[in-house]
Amino acid sequence: xxxxxxxxxxxxxxxxxxxxxxxxxxxxxxxxxxxxxxxxxxxxxxxxxxxxxxxxxxxxxxxxxxxxxxxxxxxxxxxxxxxxxxxxxxxxxxxxxxxxxxxxxxxxxxxxxxxxxxxxxxxxxxxxxxxxxxxxxxxxxxxxxxxxxxxxxx
Amino acid sequence: xxxxxxxxxxxxxxxxxxxxxxxxxxxxxxxxxxxxxxxxxxxxxxxxxxxxxxxxxxxxxxxxxxxxxxxxxxxxxxxxxxxxxxxxxxxxxxxxxxxxxxxxxxxxxxxxxxxxxxxxxxxxxxxxxxxxxxxxxxxxxxxxxxxxxxxxxx
Amino acid sequence: xxxxxxxxxxxxxxxxxxxxxxxxxxxxxxxxxxxxxxxxxxxxxxxxxxxxxxxxxxxxxxxxxxxxxxxxxxxxxxxxxxxxxxxxxxxxxxxxxxxxxxxxxxxxxxxxxxxxxxxxxxxxxxxxxxxxxxxxxxxxxxxxxxxxxxxxxx
Numbered sequence: 001x002x003x004x005x006x007x008x009x010x011x012x013x014x015x016x017x018x019x020x021x022x023x024x025x026x027x028x029x030x031x032x033x034x035x036x037x038x039x040x041x042x043x044x045x046x047x048x049x050x051x052x053x054x055x056x057x058x059x060x061x062x063x064x065x066x067x068x069x070x071x072x073x074x075x076x077x078x079x080x081x082x083x084x085x086x087x088x089x090x091x092x093x094x095x096x097x098x099x100x101x102x103x104x105x106x107x108x109x110x111x112x113x114x115x116x117x118x119x120x121x122x123x124x125x126x127x128x129x130x131x132x133x134x135x136x137x138x139x140x141x142x143x144x145x146x147x148x149x150x151x152x153x154x
Numbered sequence: 155x156x157x158x159x160x161x162x163x164x165x166x167x168x169x170x171x172x173x174x175x176x177x178x179x180x181x182x183x184x185x186x187x188x189x190x191x192x193x194x195x196x197x198x199x200x201x202x203x204x205x206x207x208x209x210x211x212x213x214x215x216x217x218x219x220x221x222x223x224x225x226x227x228x229x230x231x232x233x234x235x236x237x238x239x240x241x242x243x244x245x246x247x248x249x250x251x252x253x254x255x256x257x258x259x260x261x262x263x264x265x266x267x268x269x270x271x272x273x274x275x276x277x278x279x280x281x282x283x284x285x286x287x288x289x290x291x292x293x294x295x296x297x298x299x300x301x302x303x304x305x306x307x308x
Numbered sequence: 309x310x311x312x313x314x315x316x317x318x319x320x321x322x323x324x325x326x327x328x329x330x331x332x333x334x335x336x337x338x339x340x341x342x343x344x345x346x347x348x349x350x351x352x353x354x355x356x357x358x359x360x361x362x363x364x365x366x367x368x369x370x371x372x373x374x375x376x377x378x379x380x381x382x383x384x385x386x387x388x389x390x391x392x393x394x395x396x397x398x399x400x401x402x403x404x405x406x407x408x409x410x411x412x413x414x415x416x417x418x419x420x421x422x423x424x425x426x427x428x429x430x431x432x433x434x435x436x437x438x439x440x441x442x443x444x445x446x447x448x449x450x451x452x453x454x455x456x457x458x459x460x461x462x
Contacts, residue, residue: 024416025423026438030400032459033342034187037401040439092184093191093303097441100291107293108178115179130180131194131301133251134291137408137442139415147439149401151186188341246338247345247457254445261447262332269333284334285348285455287405288445305340 002086005121012120016077017070018046029082036083036150040097041074042142043067052141055134056104059143065113068096068144072114075148076121083152091118091128093149099142100134107132114146156240159275166274170231171224172200183236188243190236190304194251195228196296197221206295209288210258213297219267222250222298226268229302230275237306245272245282247303253296254288261286268300310394313429320428324385325378326354337390342397344390344458348405349382350450351375360449363442364412367451373421376404376452380422383456384429391460399426399436401457407450408442415440422454 001009009016022028022039030037043050043066055064072094079085096111098104111132118126128148138145155163163170176182176193184191197204197220209218226248233239250265252258265286272280282302292299309317317324330336330347338345351358351374363372380402387393404419406412419440426434436456446453 025420025427026402027435028437030398030435030437032398032400035400037437037457039437040441090184090186092186092189094180095439097439099442103291105291105293105295107291112179119179127181127184129182129184129191129193131249131251131299132293133194133289133299134253134293135441136290136444137411137413137415139413139440139442141413145439145441149191244338244340246340246343248334257445259445259447259449261445266333273333281335281338283336283338283345283347285403285405285453286447287348287443287453288407288447290444303345 001080001084005085008121016080017044017074019074019077019081020047028078031152034151034154036152038075038078038148040145040147041071042145043070044074049140049142051143053143054099054101055110055143057101061106061109064110064143068110068113069117071144071146072117075146087152088122088125089151089153091126091150094128094130095147096132097135097138097145099138104134107134110144155234155238159239162275170234171198171228173228173231173235174201182232185306188305188308190306192229192232192302194299194301195225196293196299197224198228203294203296205297207297208253208255209264209297211255215260215263218264218297222264222267223271225298225300226271229300241306242276242279243305243307245280245304248282248284249301250286251289251292251299253292258288261288264298309388309392313393316429324388325352325382327382327385327389328355336386339460342459342462344460346383346386346456348453348455349379350453351378352382357448357450359451361451362407362409363418363451365409369414369417372418372451376418376421377425379452379454380425383454395460396430396433397459397461399434399458402436402438403455404440405443405446405453407446412442415442418452
């Protein structure tokens with residue numbers, strides 16, 4: 001990661017979570033011809049979930065927003081592990097899935113937590129298109145899952 | 155927009171809804187190296203939701219199909235605002251999310267409302283791959299949300 | 309399909325299901341400038357659904373995993389029908405949607421059935437990034453739906 005990104009992280013009091021390449025049936029990141037796909041990330045610290053439950057049931061919007069922020073930091077950590085954040089040319093598309101209990105319809109307010117931290121860390125390069133939807137349940141009872149497509153330099 | 159697209163809209167009695175670039179934490183559209191990503195759109199007129207509720211509860215398939223059609227017109231309006239519809243070389247992928255109450259499994263019939271209007275307006279250029287799923291809840295209790303990836307000319 | 313892929317299918321005792329191009333409002337596959345998008349596929353044999361129900365209700369993880377495997381074989385069959393599997397340069401991104409009844413949070417174990425068969429058939433070329441989420445309901449009460457982005461040779 002370059003100095004500007006490091007300074008932005010420091011200024012925001014942020015530390016990227018530790019991540020590992022998925023050792024399972026799929027890869028955490030795939031890069032091909034300048035397109036980077038990052039697998040869905042949930043809120044984890046060093047690979048351990050920090051929060052569980054659905055929005056509108058166990059968790060409120062502020063808790064969901066914090067969870068989305070941490071999940072997005074895991075996206076950034078995966079990119080940094082794979083190629084270094086300085087090689088991000090432009091974020092393209094963020095999809096945010098919010099585990100939503102009966103009647104919860106404030107998904108965008110939750111996913112704002114992810115969008116905000118991406119721009120905090122990457123600046124204008126971090127701006128992105130986005131879709132937010134409310135799903136039934138997420139892996140391990142995570143409250144939120146985010147995935148990303150980006151353009152990176154060769 | 156070019157004359158052929160204008161004529162198709164007129165022939166179908168369609169008017170693109172007014173849209174604005176998202177002023178929020180994300181962008182309504184992102185274009186990079188000929189790939190265009192349009193953020194998730196719900197059924198709105200001039201930015202105001204026209205319908206709320208879930209399929210299989212407050213809304214039936216025909217109402218859902220009309221909602222999907224309007225949401226897709228918002229996709230087209232976002233593209234037209236950003237670069238003009240004549241610069242669409244080819245639609246690639248439409249994803250449709252349908253807010254689905256207990257037991258509702260006719261998501262494709264709903265999202266057909268979006269697919270049909272895209273081809274009505276753009277002709278063969280508007281043909282696309284697609285995924286339709288039934289989610290729990292959508293932002294603002296929207297019945298349907300659609301997002302798009304397209305190839306555009308530089 | 310080339311001999312190596314044919315041999316892998318035979319060794320695994322796999323036969324690609326029969327598929328047709330979607331004759332409906334959308335296309336089963338779209339290719340543009342080396343990017344291939346495959347529309348969402350559910351578990352079908354010769355176009356006929358083989359299983360219905362949700363995970364955590366009518367179906368358990370093993371049944372879901374088998375359904376995901378068959379859905380992924382339909383992805384491969386669509387690619388083979390369109391351009392031949394030997395033209396796949398690299399899989400990029402798999403998204404898996406699991407119809408999830410109350411409290412079901414083992415979506416990744418289900419979608420592993422799709423990821424595994426993609427690598428079985430394509431080898432290293434079949435490795436991919438992935439997102440798994442638990443949706444409310446899927447078309448025709450399918451238990452799982454998968455979609456794919458890949459890079460293909462011109």
